[in-house]
Amino acid sequence: MSQARPAGRWGDRLFGALSFGCAALALLLMAGLFFEIASGSAQALSRFGLGFVSSSAWDPVRQDFGALSSIFGTLVSTFIALLFAVPLSLVIALFLVELAPPFISRPVGLAIELLAAIPSIIYGMWGLFVFAPWLSEHLQPFLQELFGEECFLVAGPPIGIGMLPAGIILAFMVLPYTSSVMRDVFQMVPPVVKEAAHGMGSTTWEATRRVTMRYGIQGLVGAIFLGLGRAVGETMAVTFVIGNEHRLSGSLFAPGNTIASTLANEFNEASEPMYRSSLFALGLTLLVMTLLIQVATHLWLRRIQRKMGAGL
Amino acid sequence: MNAKLSTKVALILCLTIAGGWLGAGDALAADPVRIDGAGASFPYPIYARWADEYHKQTGVQLNYQSIGSGGGIQQIKAKTVDFGASDAPLKKEELDQAGLVQWPMIMGGVVVVVNLPGIGANQLQLDGATLADIFLGKIKKWNDPAIANLNPGQKLPALPISVVHRADGSGTTWLFTNYLDKVSADWRAKVGCNKEVSWPVGMGGKGNEGVTAYTQKVKGGIGYVEYAYAVQNKLATAKLKNRAGVFVSPTMEAFQEASASADWQNAPGFYMVLTDQPGEKSWPITGASFILMHREQANAAKAREVLKFFDWCFANGEAAAKKLDYVPMPKSVSELVRTMWRADVRASGTPVFN
Numbered sequence: 288m289s290q291a292r293p294a295g296r297w298g299d300r301l302f303g304a305l306s307f308g309c310a311a312l313a314l315l316l317m318a319g320l321f322f323e324i325a326s327g328s329a330q331a332l333s334r335f336g337l338g339f340v341s342s343s344a345w346d347p348v349r350q351d352f353g354a355l356s357s358i359f360g361t362l363v364s365t366f367i368a369l370l371f372a373v374p375l376s377l378v379i380a381l382f383l384v385e386l387a388p389p390f391i392s393r394p395v396g397l398a399i400e401l402l403a404a405i406p407s408i409i410y411g412m413w414g415l416f417v418f419a420p421w422l423s424e425h426l427q428p429f430l431q432e433l434f435g436e437e438c439f440l441v442a443g444p445p446i447g448i449g450m451l452p453a454g455i456i457l458a459f460m461v462l463p464y465t466s467s468v469m470r471d472v473f474q475m476v477p478p479v480v481k482e483a484a485h486g487m488g489s490t491t492w493e494a495t496r497r498v499t500m501r502y503g504i505q506g507l508v509g510a511i512f513l514g515l516g517r518a519v520g521e522t523m524a525v526t527f528v529i530g531n532e533h534r535l536s537g538s539l540f541a542p543g544n545t546i547a548s549t550l551a552n553e554f555n556e557a558s559e560p561m562y563r564s565s566l567f568a569l570g571l572t573l574l575v576m577t578l579l580i581q582v583a584t585h586l587w588l589r590r591i592q593r594k595m596g597a598g599l
Numbered sequence: 600m601n602a603k604l605s606t607k608v609a610l611i612l613c614l615t616i617a618g619g620w621l622g623a624g625d626a627l628a629a630d631p632v633r634i635d636g637a638g639a640s641f642p643y644p645i646y647a648r649w650a651d652e653y654h655k656q657t658g659v660q661l662n663y664q665s666i667g668s669g670g671g672i673q674q675i676k677a678k679t680v681d682f683g684a685s686d687a688p689l690k691k692e693e694l695d696q697a698g699l700v701q702w703p704m705i706m707g708g709v710v711v712v713v714n715l716p717g718i719g720a721n722q723l724q725l726d727g728a729t730l731a732d733i734f735l736g737k738i739k740k741w742n743d744p745a746i747a748n749l750n751p752g753q754k755l756p757a758l759p760i761s762v763v764h765r766a767d768g769s770g771t772t773w774l775f776t777n778y779l780d781k782v783s784a785d786w787r788a789k790v791g792c793n794k795e796v797s798w799p800v801g802m803g804g805k806g807n808e809g810v811t812a813y814t815q816k817v818k819g820g821i822g823y824v825e826y827a828y829a830v831q832n833k834l835a836t837a838k839l840k841n842r843a844g845v846f847v848s849p850t851m852e853a854f855q856e857a858s859a860s861a862d863w864q865n866a867p868g869f870y871m872v873l874t875d876q877p878g879e880k881s882w883p884i885t886g887a888s889f890i891l892m893h894r895e896q897a898n899a900a901k902a903r904e905v906l907k908f909f910d911w912c913f914a915n916g917e918a919a920a921k922k923l924d925y926v927p928m929p930k931s932v933s934e935l936v937r938t939m940w941r942a943d944v945r946a947s948g949t950p951v952f953n
Contacts, residue, residue, distance in 0.1 A: 444817075553795055
């Protein structure tokens with residue numbers, strides 16, 4: 288392992304042991320966490336079984352709990368967030384790398400990175416006090432007119448609080464992450480590849496679509512999943528604007544909830560063992576969901592690599 | 600050079616650690632008595648205020664963590680704190696099972712707030728059944744005959760009613776649903792009473808501030824918050840019809856009236872919920888916040904300090920409580936509590952408090 292002077296061997300061993308210990312600690316923490324959450328949720332899962340994830344009941348009085356409305360809310364709000372954030376950050380990244388002159392791209396890039404440093408509760412407060420009123424007075428009536436009041440997507444009073452606002456706030460929070468990673472990805476594409484494309488007569492758009500994006504596809508997908516990871520687990524900002532209702536609704540204007548917001552809201556006062564255990568089970572659901580997303584990402588990335596021969 | 604540098608660093612580290620350790624030893628020697636408590640968030644501001652004043656007078660430090668009633672009950676059962684605090688009282692059986700005593704420390708009220716154009720504070724009148732029907736989603740418009748009948752001469756808008764409730768589990772929700780549970784059979788059958796319930800309609804705001812924000816954002820909104828919060832934020836409260844059939848406004852006197860009419864003497868373990876109490880001036884959604892302690896104390900001196908603090912609060916805490924819009928316990932009740940301390944809180948058989 289070491290080819291240094293004999294005097295350095297002990298140091299190497301010590302360092303090796305130390306770094307192994309740190310790596311093992313990370314694994315141990317992960318295993319411990321999983322064990323604690325699983326044992327905490329044992330009571331709820333043994334009573335409700337798999338029905339826990341398919342039931343939309345949430346009744347602390349009758350001690351009947353199900354995760355469906357929270358899972359649904361988590362997925363829908365995340366989907367809305369990515370729907371807005373992914374195309375937007377792709378465009379932002381392309382603009383910064385391919386089109387903007389340095390004196391614009393540098394400050395704009397910095398500003399976007401600064402957005403990522405804003406604590407999530409600030410997004411939540413801004414969402415509740417500034418964005419929600421604007422939404423209820425302008426955007427929501429407009430959407431209702433556009434789709435027609437009967438359309439299930441926009442049913443209900445336009446109160447500015449609900450699934451759509453939560454999704455949009457999440458999009459704002461995800462945007463800086465995805466766009467700055469995408470920018471880095473585009474910057475890493477070797478200029479010679481792009482120049483070759485231009486040399487063969489491609490327009491900027493063709494070079495971008497066929498060469499730059501294809502070359503960096505792995506990084507781009509990685510950026511999207513980074514955003515997804517943040518959106519799935521986001522708590523405070525969502526809690527402020529989602530309306531916190533354990534109810535399944537097709538309307539984007541209706542209040543809903545997510546797993547993370549339910550946990551934040553209800554853990555403090557959940558004194559009954561079954562209630563507490565159900566909240567643990569909800570946490571376990573979130574953990575499993577994020578693990579599944581991770582696994583799916585890896586599989587997908589491998590497939591893309593094989594199919595497209597991406598360079599990064 | 601590296602070796603020298605690392606020796607120096609090691610030396611400095613050693614000195615710092617040793618110094619810190621010695622320093623900590625010094626601090627430990629001069630450590631004043633410290634009382635630890637945890638629980639309900641509703642009484643946190645007043646407990647913190649009392650603790651501050653008490654500290655100035657006696658040097659005794661009180662550390663209260665407002666982690667919620669559920670957490671407070673768990674912590675006291677696990678004996679990680681000297682006292683726990685809960686907004687909802689524990690039943691006598693549960694107290695006995697865990698070897699705990701409980702007493703009411705401070706009171707507050709839950710008030711109904713509305714956002715209706717042209718209707719100010721205490722201009723709207725509601726009764727229990729109507730309030731329950733609104734929160735059940737059975738009454739959907741403000742100009743519904745059921746509301747109009749209670750408000751003759753008042754021009755009610757044709758706005759849809761937007762119900763706002765607490766999203767987080769809370770003692771406020773417990774009191775509010777306890778009241779609806781008492782006055783409406785329908786509510787009892789469909790929803791019930793707890794710190795968090797399965798709400799039939801509406802949307803949930805986090806904390807009193809969340810409910811307030813939602814209620815004020817939405818025209819036609821109705822919600823419930825703690826009295827102190829409504830006063831400090833000048834919210835439009837509604838009058839409620841009490842058990843005696845009188846419409847009352849939420850005031851300090853109305854809360855005190857509710858607790859004065861209650862029969863504490865015959866409430867085992869001080870289990871008493873002050874909702875829907877008799878008395879012409881009583882506000883129907885009043886509640887006390889409770890303190891929990893172990894019956895058997897391991898450390899007599901520490902337990903005595905804890906009880907001395909609460910004794911001081913009963914005797915001297917009234918002004919501070921009223922200033923923060925809390926309702927102090929009546930003298931008759933605090934005497935009953937002291938009697939219970941003398942009889943029930945013991946360390947190896949001998950009473951701790953005298």
